[in-house]
Amino acid sequence: xxxxxxxxKIIHIDMDAFFASVEQMDNPELRGKxxxxxxxxxxxxxxxxxxxxxxxxxxxxxxxxxxxxxxPDLIFVRPRFERYKEISNKIQKIFYxxxxxxxPLSLDEAYLDVTINKKGNPSATLLAQEIRLRILNEVGxxxxxxxxxxxFVAKIASDYNKPNGxxxxxxxxxxxxxxVLPIRKFYGVGKVTTEKMYQLGIFTxxxxxSKSLEFLKKNFGKSGSFYYYVVRGIHNSEVKSDRxxxxxxxxxxxxxxxxxEIFMIEQLENxxxxxxxxxxxxxxxxxxxxxxxxxxxxxQQTRSKTLPYFISDKxxxxxxxxxxxxxxxxxxxxxxxxxxxxxxxxxxKKTVVVQLKFDF
Numbered sequence: 001x002x003x004x005x006x007x008x009k010i011i012h013i014d015m016d017a018f019f020a021s022v023e024q025m026d027n028p029e030l031r032g033k034x035x036x037x038x039x040x041x042x043x044x045x046x047x048x049x050x051x052x053x054x055x056x057x058x059x060x061x062x063x064x065x066x067x068x069x070x071x072p073d074l075i076f077v078r079p080r081f082e083r084y085k086e087i088s089n090k091i092q093k094i095f096y097x098x099x100x101x102x103x104p105l106s107l108d109e110a111y112l113d114v115t116i117n118k119k120g121n122p123s124a125t126l127l128a129q130e131i132r133l134r135i136l137n138e139v140g141x142x143x144x145x146x147x148x149x150x151x152f153v154a155k156i157a158s159d160y161n162k163p164n165g166x167x168x169x170x171x172x173x174x175x176x177x178x179x180v181l182p183i184r185k186f187y188g189v190g191k192v193t194t195e196k197m198y199q200l201g202i203f204t205x206x207x208x209x210s211k212s213l214e215f216l217k218k219n220f221g222k223s224g225s226f227y228y229y230v231v232r233g234i235h236n237s238e239v240k241s242d243r244x245x246x247x248x249x250x251x252x253x254x255x256x257x258x259x260x261e262i263f264m265i266e267q268l269e270n271x272x273x274x275x276x277x278x279x280x281x282x283x284x285x286x287x288x289x290x291x292x293x294x295x296x297x298x299x300q301q302t303r304s305k306t307l308p309y310f311i312s313d314k315x316x317x318x319x320x321x322x323x324x325x326x327x328x329x330x331x332x333x334x335x336x337x338x339x340x341x342x343x344x345x346x347x348x349k350k351t352v353v354v355q356l357k358f359d360f
Contacts, residue, residue, distance in 0.1 A: 007171050009124040010239065011112040012146040012154035013131065015091070016163035018108035019048035022087055023077045025140050033075055039064030040076035043255055043335070047079055051163060084108075087139060094134050098127060101239045109158075111151050113239035125168045132166065149174060152235040155187045174233040179206040188226065196220075205231050246346075248284055249292075250274040251338025257296045259333040261325060268321050269314075271339050276314035285310035285345050289320040292338035295331065303327055310345050317341065 015021070019037040024030045034053035039046040044064040056071035068074050088107040095102045101113035112131075114124050121127050128145040135143045145166035146157025153169050157177075160167040169177045183202055184194045200219060202208050208216075209231045216224030229235065250271050258264050268291075279285065289311075290304040303324040311317060321339055 007149045008113055008239075009115045010148060010151055010154040011114055011124055011128045011131070012151065012158040013091075013095070013110055013112065013128075013135075014144050014146075014158045014162070015108040015135075016142045016144055017048060017050050017054075018141070019079065019084055020050040020053070020077075021141050022084055023080075024050060026083070030075065030077070034058065034071050034073055035075045035077055036064070036067050037077050038079050039067055040078070043253055044076075045253070087141070090139050091135055091141075091143075094131060094138065098131060101241055103239045103241060111154065111239045125166075128166050128168075132164075149233070150235040151237050151239065152187055152230050153177070153233065156181065156185060159185070178231050178233060179204065179209060181205045183208060186227075186230070188223075188230075193220070193223070246344065247290075247340050247342035248275065248278050248282075248286070248344070249338055249340035250278065251292060251336060253294075253336045254334070257333035257335050258337075259330070261330070264325060264334060264337060265322065267337055268325070268339065269318060271337060272314040272318045272321065275317060275339050275341065276312060279312040279341065284341075285312040286341035286343050287311070288341065288343040289317060289324070290340045290342065291321050291324040292336070292340065293330070293334055294336035294338075296333045296335050298335075299332075306343060311341075 020035055023035060023037060032052060033050070034056060035050045036046045036053055036058055037048040038044055041064065046058060046060050046062050046064060046067050048060050049058040049067070053067075053071055053074055056074075058067045058071050058074060064076065084107050088104075092102065092104065092110065095110060095112055098119055099112050099114050099117045103111040105111070114121075114127050117127065119127065124147045128147050132143045132145055135141060142164035144158050144162045144164060146154040146160070146169075147166065148154040148157055148169040149171050153174055157167040157169050182204060183189055183197050186205070186208075189197070196219070197203070197208070202211065208227060211228075213225065213228045216228050218224070220227060252267060252271055254267070258267065287308070287310055288304055288306045290302050293301045293303070295301070305320050305324055307320065311320075317339060
């Protein structure tokens with residue numbers, strides 16, 4: 001990979017506590033109160049939390065029981081995904097008035113490449129301000145934005161002045177910005193990797209940058225190359241308006257933990273059936289079957305097998321999953337099982353478009 005990189009003008013828009021904010025917008029009685037979307041059931045998990053709830057340590061992906069313990073006054077709200085999708089579509093319509101290069105990551109965030117934009121405005125910073133103001137005025141919600149030369153830096157920057165703020169990292173600021181950045185804030189560096197980096201004496205971008213490519217590959221495998229280049233501001237991933245699906249998955253969390261493989265097979269049959277329906281609906285097939293297991297202590301394990309041919313039939317999927325299930329004994333009772341299919345027939349070779357450097 002070259003030591004130079006194309007400077008694009010990328011905006012990452014991230015809605016502020018999206019699901020919770022929609023609920024507060026639609027129900028004035030919830031405004032200013034700590035609310036959590038989802039998580040109300042005994043085995044429920046919080047999908048989103050308002051900023052009032054976040055002050056008490058309520059975050060997405062934690063159990064509803066823990067959320068209520070952290071915040072006794074927490075109000076649980078049932079998710080309304082059709083409503084969230086409706087609002088998301090309105091927001092995306094605004095995006096497309098500025099550029100056709102829009103890459104949604106989820107209902108509440110997206111990348112926009114405004115290098116060449118429909119408004120003819122050379123300032124990505126001013127465009128981000130205008131987009132955020134329009135979302136507020138036309139939809140009624142606040143959004144935060146990160147603006148920089150590539151997706152990686154823009155994604156990190158959007159988290160800096162949340163909620164209802166934005167941050168621009170200009171081309172000549174990228175390296176210094178990344179050098180002082182705590183390693184836990186690097187996009188793509190999760191909790192486990194963060195702990196491993198701490199053990200290796202890597203706490204900031206500067207310390208990551210001091211490590212050789214060979215050292216990072218040795219300790220982090222394929223991800224080592226990614227870390228080596230992004231800390232140098234090199235990230236050539238384009239904003240793709242038609243994102244290619246890389247995997248299709250289905251999973252289920254059980255009301256009662258499962259401790260017998262026989263019961264697990266029954267559940268996996270149902271999950272495989274759901275997965276087959278999704279695959280056939282979109283005419284997708286894949287070669288790599290992955291079994292996801294989440295134990296009662298919330299630790300997670302994945303087991304994968306790659307076949308020499310594409311499959312989408314639930315029988316073939318289940319056959320591979322059974323083999324993965326019996327690969328080794330379960331270490332504990334199981335609260336969640338999931339099946340995913342990757343290495344799909346939708347994947348295409350990537351090309352890198354090099355653009356000229358310009359003033360930001």
